[in-house]
Amino acid sequence: xxxxxxxxxxxxxxxxxxxxxxxxxxxxxxxxxxxxxxxxxxxxxxxxxxxxxxxxxxxxxxxxxxxxxxxxxxxxxxxxxxxxxxxxxxxxxxxxxxxxxxxxxxxxxxxxxxxxxxxxxxxxxxxxxxxxxxxxxxxxxxxxxxxxxxxxxxxxxxxxxxxxxxxxxxxxxxxxxxxxxxxxxxxxxxxxxxxxxxxxxxxxxxxxxxxxxxxxxxxxxxxxxxxxxxxxxxxxxxxxxxxxxxxxxxxxxxxxxxxxxxxxxxxxxxxxxxxxxxxxxxxxxxxxxxxxxxxxxxxxxxxxxxx
Amino acid sequence: xxxxxxxxxxxxxxxxxxxxxxxxxxxxxxxxxxxxxxxxxxxxxxxxxxxxxxxxxxxxxxxxxxxxxxxxxxxxxxxxxxxxxxxxxxxxxxxxxxxxxxxxxxxxxxxxxxxxxxxxxxxxxxxxxxxxxxxxxxxxxxxxxxxxxxxxxxxxxxxxxxxxxxxxxxxxxxxxxxxxxxxxxxxxxxxxxxxxxxxxxxxxxxxxxxxxxxxxxxxxxxxxxxxxxxxxxxxxxxxxxxxxxxxxxxxxxxxxxxxxxxxxxxxxxxxxxxxxxxxxxxxxxxxxxxxxxxxxxxxxxxxxxxxxxxxxxxxxxxxxxxxxxxxxxxxxxxxxxxxxxxxxxxxxxxxxxxxxxxxxxxxxxxxxxxxxxxxxxxxxxxxxxxxxxxxxxxxxxxxxxxxxxxxxxxxxxxxxxxxxxxxxxxxxxxxxxxxxxxxxxxx
Numbered sequence: 057x058x059x060x061x062x063x064x065x066x067x068x069x070x071x072x073x074x075x076x077x078x079x080x081x082x083x084x085x086x087x088x089x090x091x092x093x094x095x096x097x098x099x100x101x102x103x104x105x106x107x108x109x110x111x112x113x114x115x116x117x118x119x120x121x122x123x124x125x126x127x128x129x130x131x132x133x134x135x136x137x138x139x140x141x142x143x144x145x146x147x148x149x150x151x152x153x154x155x156x157x158x159x160x161x162x163x164x165x166x167x168x169x170x171x172x173x174x175x176x177x178x179x180x181x182x183x184x185x186x187x188x189x190x191x192x193x194x195x196x197x198x199x200x201x202x203x204x205x206x207x208x209x210x211x212x213x214x215x216x217x218x219x220x221x222x223x224x225x226x227x228x229x230x231x232x233x234x235x236x237x238x239x240x241x242x243x244x245x246x247x248x249x250x251x252x253x254x255x256x257x258x259x260x261x262x263x264x265x266x267x268x269x270x271x272x273x274x275x276x277x278x279x280x281x282x283x284x285x286x287x288x289x290x291x292x293x294x295x296x297x298x299x300x301x302x303x304x305x306x307x308x309x310x311x312x313x314x315x316x317x318x319x320x321x322x323x324x325x326x327x328x329x330x331x332x333x334x335x336x337x338x339x340x341x342x343x344x345x346x347x348x349x350x351x352x353x354x355x356x357x358x359x360x361x362x363x
Numbered sequence: 364x365x366x367x368x369x370x371x372x373x374x375x376x377x378x379x380x381x382x383x384x385x386x387x388x389x390x391x392x393x394x395x396x397x398x399x400x401x402x403x404x405x406x407x408x409x410x411x412x413x414x415x416x417x418x419x420x421x422x423x424x425x426x427x428x429x430x431x432x433x434x435x436x437x438x439x440x441x442x443x444x445x446x447x448x449x450x451x452x453x454x455x456x457x458x459x460x461x462x463x464x465x466x467x468x469x470x471x472x473x474x475x476x477x478x479x480x481x482x483x484x485x486x487x488x489x490x491x492x493x494x495x496x497x498x499x500x501x502x503x504x505x506x507x508x509x510x511x512x513x514x515x516x517x518x519x520x521x522x523x524x525x526x527x528x529x530x531x532x533x534x535x536x537x538x539x540x541x542x543x544x545x546x547x548x549x550x551x552x553x554x555x556x557x558x559x560x561x562x563x564x565x566x567x568x569x570x571x572x573x574x575x576x577x578x579x580x581x582x583x584x585x586x587x588x589x590x591x592x593x594x595x596x597x598x599x600x601x602x603x604x605x606x607x608x609x610x611x612x613x614x615x616x617x618x619x620x621x622x623x624x625x626x627x628x629x630x631x632x633x634x635x636x637x638x639x640x641x642x643x644x645x646x647x648x649x650x651x652x653x654x655x656x657x658x659x660x661x662x663x664x665x666x667x668x669x670x671x672x673x674x675x676x677x678x679x680x681x682x683x684x685x686x687x688x689x690x691x692x693x694x695x696x697x698x699x700x701x702x703x704x705x706x707x708x709x710x711x712x713x714x715x716x717x718x719x720x721x722x723x724x725x726x727x728x729x730x731x732x733x734x735x736x737x738x739x740x741x742x743x744x745x746x747x748x749x750x751x752x753x754x755x756x757x758x759x760x761x762x763x764x765x766x767x768x769x770x771x772x773x774x775x776x777x778x779x780x781x782x783x784x785x786x787x788x789x790x791x792x793x794x795x796x797x798x799x800x801x802x803x804x805x806x
Contacts, residue, residue, distance in 0.1 A: 101478075105470050108430055112437050113463045119441065120460055123452020130445030130765055138773045141438040142780060145431040149784060152427035153791050326453060330536040333457055341464040348471045355479055 060121050060325065060335045065307040066342060067117045071110040073299040075178070076216065078107050080224025082174035083217060085167055093167070095228055104151050106349065108144055113341070120334040122324040132199060136184045140177050147173035178220075180204070182213045189259070191316030218243050226284045226295040262309035270309075273302055368764045370774040371443040376746070378436050381781050383742055384563075384735060385429035390500045390553075391560020391595065392422045393473075397493035398591050404486045410580070413804050414588045418564070419477055420799075421792055426473060428788045433466075435777070443770065447753050447763035453531050454520050455513045455539040462506035469499025501553060508552040509545055511745075516617050517754050518542040525757065547613045551606035558599035559738045562700075565592035566731020569724040580805045586718055589727070593718075596734075597704050604701065614748075615662045618755060619671035620680060621748035626658055627651070627687040631672035635659045640691060643684045682748045689744050696737040703730045 081096045119126055129137075147170055154166035186209040187193045193203025203209070224230075263270060277298055284291035312321040326334060396415045403411025437459075441448055448456075472495035483489035513519070519538035520531050539545070568589040575582040614622045622628075627638045627648050635658040641651025656666035663669070673681050703726055710717030717723050749755055753763045 105427065105430060105474065106467075108434060109463065109466055109470055112434050113467070115437060115441065116456070116460050116463055119448060119452050120456045123449050123456065126441055126448040126452055127445040130442045130448065131767060134442040134765060134767055135769050135773070137438050137442050138777065141435045142777065144434055145428075145780065145784065148427045148431040149788070152424050155423075327531065327534050329534045330453055330457065333536050334460060337457060337460050337464070341460070341467065344464070345467055345471075348467075352471050352474055355475055355482075 059339075060331050061311065061321065063335055063338045063342065064114075064117050064121045065304055065311070067110070067114050067338065068307060069300050069303040070342070070345070071107070071114045072303040073296055074103065074107040074110055075181075076220045076299055076303075077224055077227060077296070078104065078174060079178045079217065080220035080222075080227075082171035082178075083221050084224055084228075084230075085171045086175075087221075089164060089167070092228075092230065093164075095230070096224075097167070099228065100151070101155055103353070104148070106352075108148060111144065117338050120330070120338070121326060122321060123326050125319075125321070125324040128319075132194065133184055133188075135199065136180050136203075139180050140184075143173045143177045143180070147177065175217075178216070179213050182216055183209045186212050188314050189310055189316075191318065194315060215243075222281075223295045223299055226280065227292045229284075229289070229292055259310050262311075266305065266309055269305055273298070273305055276301070365768070365771050367766050367768060367770040368761060370770045371764045372760065374770070374774040374777060375436075375439050375443055377778050377781060378432070378439055379742070379746075380739060381785060382429070382432045382436050383738060385425055385432055386504065387556040387560035387738065388425045388563060389422070389429045389560075390504055390556040391558075392418060392425065392564065393469075393493060393496045393500055394557065394595055395561060395564055395588075395591055396422060397490065397497060398595070399588065400486075400490045400493065402591070404490060410584050410587055410805065413584065413801075414591070416480065417796070417799070417801070417804070418588070420795060423473070423477055424788060424792055424795065426470075428784065430466075430470075432781075443765050444753065444763040445765055447758060450531070450754065450758060451510070451513075454517075454534055454536060455510060457536050458506045458509040458513070458539055462503050465499045465502030465506060467499075468495050469503065472496045472499065504552060504556055505549050508549045509539055509542075511552075512542050512545040512548040513539045514752075514754050515548070515745075515749060516542050516544040517757050522757060543617050544613050547606070547609050550602070551610045554599050554602035554606050555738060555741065558596050558603050559734045561592045561595040561599065562731045562734035564731075565589055565596060566728045566734075568592060569727035569731070572718075573721065573724050573728070581801050584801060584805060589718055593707065593727070597707075600700060600704055604697065607697065612662070615670070618748070620673060620676050621682055621686075622662075623671045623673045623676075624682040624684055624686050624748060625690040625744060626670065627684070628658075628670055628672045630674045631669055633659060633667050633669045635662075635668075635670040637661065638687070641687065643687075680751060682750045686744050686747050689740050689747070693737060693740040693744060696733050696740065700730055700733060700737065703727075 078100065081100055084092050085096055118129075150166045150169040150173065154163050154170060183193075183204040186206075187199065187203040190208060192206050192208055193200055280291050280294045280298055283294065313319060314321060325331065396419045399411045399418065400415035403409070403415060472492050476489070476492040476496060479492070480489065483492075519535045519542075521533035524530065524532050568585045572582060572585045572589065575585060611622070611625075614625070626635075627641055627643070628635065629646075629648070634656050636653035636655050637657035638648060639652040639654065641648045643649075658670055659666050659668040706726070707717050707723065710720065710723065714720075751759045751761070753760045
């Protein structure tokens with residue numbers, strides 16, 4: 057059964073990698089639309105569709121891995137789940153509109169809406185994850201408004217936003233921002249310490265247990281930032297790998313508890329008969345995606361036509 | 364305080380009613396696009412490539428909105444029916460997981476197909492990219508329908524033990540792929556999806572032909588595309604009728620309450636007449652036309668055959684009796700659409716050019732609209748007919764529902780969103796095509 061939750065973590069990591077990069081794109085489009093639009097747009101189309109599907113894949117992967125948890129998820133997180141779904145609907149719609157009825161002011165307006173929708177999704181998702189881990193804003197199977205407006209959640213959101221921007225700058229090789237990316241990444245990582253330190257005692261334990269992986273992760277980022285600084289193209293793909301590994305490391309550190317340690321995920325695992333097939337199917341889909349995504353990206357970007 | 368279950372039902376019902384229209388478009392359009400490109404390559408006629416290119420733009424927009432709408436439905440399943448998801452997650456969610464795999468297949472190859480249009484030197488290689496899109500779209504529908512079949516005829520666990528103790532045992536997660544109603548439902552849903560999706564496109568094309576100047580290239584473009592859409596619909600309607608009859612026969616054996624409510628049978632009887640029309644008023648069926656023995660013959664193959672009646676079951680498990688007129692509507696629409704295709708076929712035999720006859724184009728427009736009504740009626744009959752169960756004989760809708768008051772504002776907001784997004788999507792499609800004059804592309 058270890059295999060099952062490991063696969064679930066991989067799916068989560070892949071989703072977050074794509075989403076964080078998209079979050080960075082959304083921020084950059086608001087920061088410097090005219091300067092970056094062409095470059096960022098050519099990435100985001102058609103990857104936004106894959107990111108959205110990955111969100112559902114993760115939700116389903118979680119449902120098949122921990123079906124008994126769905127009662128709590130459905131009841132407690134009903135409002136954030138719908139807010140996210142609602143803004144995904146807007147994000148998809150505005151991206152499609154900008155692609156086909158764009159041009160000039162309309163395109164700018166639609167992409168602004170896309171960016172704002174994506175940032176709202178990021179904020180609600182971060183808040184939900186923060187509460188699911190820390191229990192802040194949760195009591196008696198209910199959420200109160202403090203689940204979104206608390207200093208831990210806000211610092212987590214800002215830190216992820218800065219990391220997302222830094223990663224996007226590196227990935228898209230935005231030369232004029234070469235120092236900014238280092239600064240953003242450094243502040244983002246520094247800020248990340250605040251929610252992590254406050255979240256829950258069990259996470260501190262995880263950090264102690266996996267300190268060497270955390271150090272390796274930071275060193276890896278430093279190497280990527282240096283490569284980016286010296287204009288090495290490899291920095292772009294490596295930053296994606298770093299995001300993927302970092303999210304996976306985060307999963308490793310916080311597993312197997314949720315809600316401040318009140319929930320032990322092991323108690324909610326699916327029955328072994330179903331789990332066996334769920335694990336295989338999830339792994340096969342994931343493997344096929346890992347193979348097909350780079351092919352798709354290479355193919356589409358190499359042969360982009362003005363569709 | 365409102366009853367949240369009413370809002371749970373309203374939201375999922377409304378969302379699915381909208382989503383299935385987007386879904387059938389997403390299932391049928393890839394076949395039309397693929398067929399058009401294939402004919403274009405074989406004949407060397409550029410018009411067919413233009414058809415494939417232009418309709419694929421609509422496909423992308425429907426895919427984008429359909430993806431978001433599907434995501435919303437997925438979230439609704441988790442949030443509105445948490446107890447249902449707990450049970451399904453242990454027994455039958457493998458289908459939905461595989462559905463995501465099919466969906467990825469569709470998304471990846473659709474991106475290659477659309478964005479890589481000009482990069483394939485071998486046009487057959489480009490055309491081949493449409494095949495995984497077709498498989499992905501159809502496969503998704505197949506997997507979701509398997510879950511629906513599980514809801515109608517649950518399998519894969521010890522039901523008696525679950526009802527007695529509330530614990531799941533004897534779990535076989537593969538049983539969901541071959542349950543008693545699985546393949547009957549899958550075949551019916553797929554055939555109706557291809558039929559309805561292609562008919563919607565056909566209706567649009569007929570409308571454009573009615574507005575276009577005869578003998579112009581634009582007219583020819585729409586005529587060629589209409590031929591493809593109608594050919595797909597014609598093949599699909601044959602399967603729709605065949606699989607529809609199979610569905611009713613299977614229902615007779617597997618969901619007798621649903622069958623009895625559909626046929627307005629209050630008591631079990633042999634020599635049962637087929638009731639055309641009729642409404643239950645004060646417990647009796649009124650305003651109907653009976654066809655003697657017909658129902659027994661259709662259901663059992665013999666006039667002596669006995670059909671089930673609702674009186675054999677506790678009234679608390681009766682489906683809403685409104686499904687009888689809806690079932691009648693479905694059958695009448697099915698016959699009407701069958702008649703439309705028979706007429707087109709006869710005209711083909713007589714004149715060979717029925718699509719140049721303006722009344723036929725008007726009829727195509729009407730038939731496309733009726734096909735949507737048929738789809739919705741069929742879906743409502745299936746879902747309402749299972750009430751009060753969410754999983755037949757195992758879990759009621761009330762047992763599965765989310766009782767949070769948060770559901771109330773969420774339902775209102777999301778229904779408003781659907782009401783805005785769908786017409787706006789159509790508006791966007793219009794703008795897209797207005798911005799790409801067909802005359803210019805056909806030059």
